Amino acid sequence: MPHVSIKAPVPGIGGLLATRPDTAQPLMLLAETLLRGPSPLSRGERELIAAYVSERNACRYCADSHGAFAAQQLDGGEELVKAVLADPATAPIDARLRALLRVADEVRAEVTPASDETVALARAAGAEDADLHDTVLIAAAFCMYNRYVNGLGTELPADPDHYRDSARRIVTHGYLRQRA
Template identity: 55%
Template sequence: MPHISLNSDEPGIRGLFRFRPETARPLNELVEVLLRQESTLTPGERELIAAYVSALNECRYCYNSHAAYAAAQLPEGMELVEQVRADLDAAPISGKLRALLAIAGAVQQGGLKVGDKDVTAAREQGATDLEIHDTVLIAAAFCMFNRYVDGLATIAPTDPADYAARAERIVSIGYLGLLAQSQSRT
């Protein structure tokens, strides 16, 4: 049960966007830039970073959402997402992505936990400054989103199909497109 009356039965951050719609657009714009705009990291890889940080933060709604979005955009699907969540070191991913996820994990612990060793390891695996920057920003943003969603005790569906259905829409029209559709129904 949410800590405040949201006047919506929409789960997670969607209910919060309904409660305070003036925050919805700028937050969705940030996510659209970080996870969907042109980048040398694929949208699936960037969604995987968001899912990984959300898993570390134990944010059930955000993890399940972004795990589904990553799975829909990665050839290995949910199996890979779950492997990364269970054991980053053993997951069958590139050295570069592993190093970037390690940076994201350090950010989740606290910004000062990211050290020269982490950045050097990522660079040695071929990560660019932009990829390192975006990884840190994705991780920091998702720490905020996770705390926003869980701090107000929003609803988190338990059926993975709920998240998978939304993943198809995110892949096809993006965060801003989905927000526009949602706002047009009010």
């Protein structure tokens, strides 16, 4: 049960955004910029980073949402996302993305710089400054989103198709679409 009154019967972050449109606008603009704006990382890769950080933070709503968004935008779909969330070391992804997920996990776990070793591994796998920048910012932002959603005790959707329906909307229209 949510710890605050929710104006709309929408699970996860949706109810919080409907309840506080003043904070919803900058939060959704940040998500739009990080996950759909210009980046050397594909939209699917960025959603996968968000899903991975959310999984590691035990934020079921965000992990399942962004996992669905990633699945719609990556070759390999849901099976690839499941493999990455279970263990990126054995998932069928390239070395660059695997190394960036390791950077994201370090950022998620500690409020310290990513280790020189992890950054060096990412660079050796082909990651450039923009890849590292975007990965760290996505990881940091999703720590905030995860804490927002979990910290206020939001509810999970009753219908498992909620994530697929949301994925179709986000992939097509983005995060800034007007909410009903």
